[in-house]
Amino acid sequence: MRYTVTEKIIQRHLVEGNMQAGNPISIKIDQTLTQDSTGTMAYLQLEAMGVHQVKTARSVAYIDHNMLQEGFENADDHKYIQTVAHKHGVYFSRPGNGICHQVHLERFGVPGAALLGSDSHTPTGGALGMLAMGAGGLDVAVAMGGGAYAIPMPEVINIRLSGKLNPFVSAKDIILEVLRRLSVKGGVGKVMEYTGEGIKSLSVPERATITNMGAELGATSSLFPSDEITRAFLEAQGRGDAYVELLPDPDCSYAQTVEIDLDLLEPLCAAPHSPDNVIPVSQAGDISVDQVAIGSCTNGSYLDLMRVAAILKGETIAPDVSLVISPGSKQVLTMLAKNGALADLIAAGARILEAGCGPCIGMGQAPATDAISLRTFNRNFKGRCGTATAEVYLVSPEVAAASALTGKLTDPRTLGEMAPIPPPIAFDVSDNLIIPPSATPDRVEVIRGPNIKPFPLGAPLEERIAKKVLLKVGDNITTDHIMPSNAKLLPYRSNIPYLANFCFAPCDENFPKRAREYDGGIVVGGENYGQGSSREHAALVPLYLGIRLILAKSFARIHRANLINAGILPLTFTNPDDYDALELLDELILEDAINQASRRGIVHLRSPVGTIEARLDISPQEMEILLWGGKINWMRQCRRQ
Numbered sequence: 001m002r003y004t005v006t007e008k009i010i011q012r013h014l015v016e017g018n019m020q021a022g023n024p025i026s027i028k029i030d031q032t033l034t035q036d037s038t039g040t041m042a043y044l045q046l047e048a049m050g051v052h053q054v055k056t057a058r059s060v061a062y063i064d065h066n067m068l069q070e071g072f073e074n075a076d077d078h079k080y081i082q083t084v085a086h087k088h089g090v091y092f093s094r095p096g097n098g099i100c101h102q103v104h105l106e107r108f109g110v111p112g113a114a115l116l117g118s119d120s121h122t123p124t125g126g127a128l129g130m131l132a133m134g135a136g137g138l139d140v141a142v143a144m145g146g147g148a149y150a151i152p153m154p155e156v157i158n159i160r161l162s163g164k165l166n167p168f169v170s171a172k173d174i175i176l177e178v179l180r181r182l183s184v185k186g187g188v189g190k191v192m193e194y195t196g197e198g199i200k201s202l203s204v205p206e207r208a209t210i211t212n213m214g215a216e217l218g219a220t221s222s223l224f225p226s227d228e229i230t231r232a233f234l235e236a237q238g239r240g241d242a243y244v245e246l247l248p249d250p251d252c253s254y255a256q257t258v259e260i261d262l263d264l265l266e267p268l269c270a271a272p273h274s275p276d277n278v279i280p281v282s283q284a285g286d287i288s289v290d291q292v293a294i295g296s297c298t299n300g301s302y303l304d305l306m307r308v309a310a311i312l313k314g315e316t317i318a319p320d321v322s323l324v325i326s327p328g329s330k331q332v333l334t335m336l337a338k339n340g341a342l343a344d345l346i347a348a349g350a351r352i353l354e355a356g357c358g359p360c361i362g363m364g365q366a367p368a369t370d371a372i373s374l375r376t377f378n379r380n381f382k383g384r385c386g387t388a389t390a391e392v393y394l395v396s397p398e399v400a401a402a403s404a405l406t407g408k409l410t411d412p413r414t415l416g417e418m419a420p421i422p423p424p425i426a427f428d429v430s431d432n433l434i435i436p437p438s439a440t441p442d443r444v445e446v447i448r449g450p451n452i453k454p455f456p457l458g459a460p461l462e463e464r465i466a467k468k469v470l471l472k473v474g475d476n477i478t479t480d481h482i483m484p485s486n487a488k489l490l491p492y493r494s495n496i497p498y499l500a501n502f503c504f505a506p507c508d509e510n511f512p513k514r515a516r517e518y519d520g521g522i523v524v525g526g527e528n529y530g531q532g533s534s535r536e537h538a539a540l541v542p543l544y545l546g547i548r549l550i551l552a553k554s555f556a557r558i559h560r561a562n563l564i565n566a567g568i569l570p571l572t573f574t575n576p577d578d579y580d581a582l583e584l585l586d587e588l589i590l591e592d593a594i595n596q597a598s599r600r601g602i603v604h605l606r607s608p609v610g611t612i613e614a615r616l617d618i619s620p621q622e623m624e625i626l627l628w629g630g631k632i633n634w635m636r637q638c639r640r641q
């Protein structure tokens with residue numbers, strides 16, 4: 001057999017199942033990462049499972065999201081994660097050390113390994129030739145405890161790059177082009193594997209921009225082979241011994257091939273309010289810009305910010321533009337400080353933020369009313385920036401910097417020449433903000449502040465579900481719609497009862513009230529329901545409000561898994577006309593629910609518009625989990641047997 005890189009890694013990690021696309025498989029996980037906004041929940045679940053020491057080769061807890069300490073809540077969460085990590089065998093990356101994906105790439109990623117992270121952009125690690133996947137916190141906790149991770153065997157898609165990028169065209173434009181062609185649901189059930197001559201001119205951080213934003217395709221993961229470029233990066237990080245070559249076999253077969261000629265690409269942008277709403281910057285028209293935000297796990301690398309500094313050097317940003325820069329890591333910020341580029345950024349008028357997620361998740365720097373904000377980030381969902389009326393365009397660092405100078409959305413090719421900036425021979429390496437696990441774990445006390453509340457557990461599936469439709473939403477609903485996150489809500493990630501007051505707020509502010517009035521119910525959704533973040537809060541909060549089933553046209557992968565883990569049935573319409581016919585407060589009845597669910601296929605629901613046929617496409621294990629009312633109940637049950 002001839003294998004793709006993806007298949008080689010899966011084969012080496014396969015615990016169960018056969019590698020036929022679509023079949024349920026489970027794979028052994030070597031490394032995990034968590035960040036603070038999903039991490040509190042993941043570690044509470046790890047504790048609930050009674051895991052004393054993690055069983056992975058490397059598990060790391062990062063603090064990068066909840067950085068604005070307006071009250072005690074965030075600092076309390078940091079303390080909890082620091083102490084719980086120290087006790088249970090997890091490395092702790094302190095606040096200030098940088099964004100999980102950037103730091104993991106720099107310091108821990110290993111070609112050929114399997115990484116599971118409680119963040120949807122974990123596939124960033126695929127830039128090093130590892131199989132890196134995002135998941136809900138509970139699945140990551142299970143992996144820390146030594147459990148395998150279950151996914152449907154993905155189809156492997158080949159994105160073949162030829163040619164070479166022209167000046168001022170960058171890796172961001174490659175992934176925007178992929179999004180333009182394939183859309184935000186084009187990657188569901190797939191791994192995007194990059195090959196071709198074109199990859200030879202892309203450094204690991206540039207590859208990481210591409211694998212990072214593969215999350216916006218809904219892909220299970222994205223990866224590059226591990227080659228000489230990978231070796232050079234690992235050596236420059238002082239980790240040359242982690243290198244192994246990992247290439248696709250010649251003549252291996254892919255489910256589909258997408259050809260992109262890099263010579264033909266031009267600077268692109270994703271217009272509001274979806275990452276696949278992609279157009280060339282040169283054709284976007286005359287757009288005045290109020291804010292430019294540079295950084296995030298997509299474009300916060302040393303090379304990204306060096307290019308920005310080169311464009312801004314000796315200039316001043318336009319009077320109506322606020323420019324904020326959030327570097328990806330302490331390593332990046334230190335290097336910019338040492339070589340003087342930071343001074344160039346500050347002198348030009350940039351407002352420098354700490355290394356962390358910052359404005360990307362609405363933690364500060366919300367734009368003005370109706371403002372146009374250009375961001376080098378990965379998501380431009382409506383309201384995510386913290387201002388409901390703002391319009392966010394996703395762009396490359398080059399477009400962002402050029403536009404900050406002119407005050408208009410600007411094609412950077414109009415700037416003239418820029419000398420190429422080579423990747424560094426040696427990065428500035430220091431792991432002084434990474435605290436290793438305790439050698440005496442029994443003596444470590446886990447500190448829990450008052451913000452940490454117990455998480456809700458589902459109940460075993462009942463014989464009959466008869467509930468009203470409490471909300472009907474359209475296609476591509478994101479987890480930012482279901483459970484919004486911003487500076488006001490992020491501090492409450494370990495407080496589900498409080499978050500429940502804001503569930504579905506961007507769609508319908510009365511949803512929580514209605515859910516309480518009718519003692520829970522059903523949500524009806526369109527295509528790609530639950531795209532975006534991995535936050536299991538988008539399942540746990542609806543569970544807390546009594547949601548028992550979601551009936552949608554299709555689901556995003558991570559959210560579907562989170563629903564099952566919470567004990568909520570994810571049903572898909574077999575006939576799209578039924579979606580059109582259903583209305584708010586229609587009652588749906590699922591009779592003989594246990595038998596119907598156990599058949600793992602077609603189920604029938606009674607409704608005022610007649611019988612609705614739906615599918616419950618689940619693996620045998622998922623069926624067990626749903627019958628027991630969620631993964632924690634199921635695991636407890638398995639342990640008792």
Ligand code: MIC
Pocket residue numbers: 037038065118119120121134361485532533534535
């Ligand atoms: C995001 O980019 O939406 C986040 C915030 O990083 C999330 C995780 C979260 O909601 O905490 C993600 O991408 O998974």
Ligand code: SF4
Pocket residue numbers: 065099119121296297298356357360361377378
């Ligand atoms: Fe942080 Fe934004 Fe990356 Fe999510 S997408 S991990 S919020 S920088």
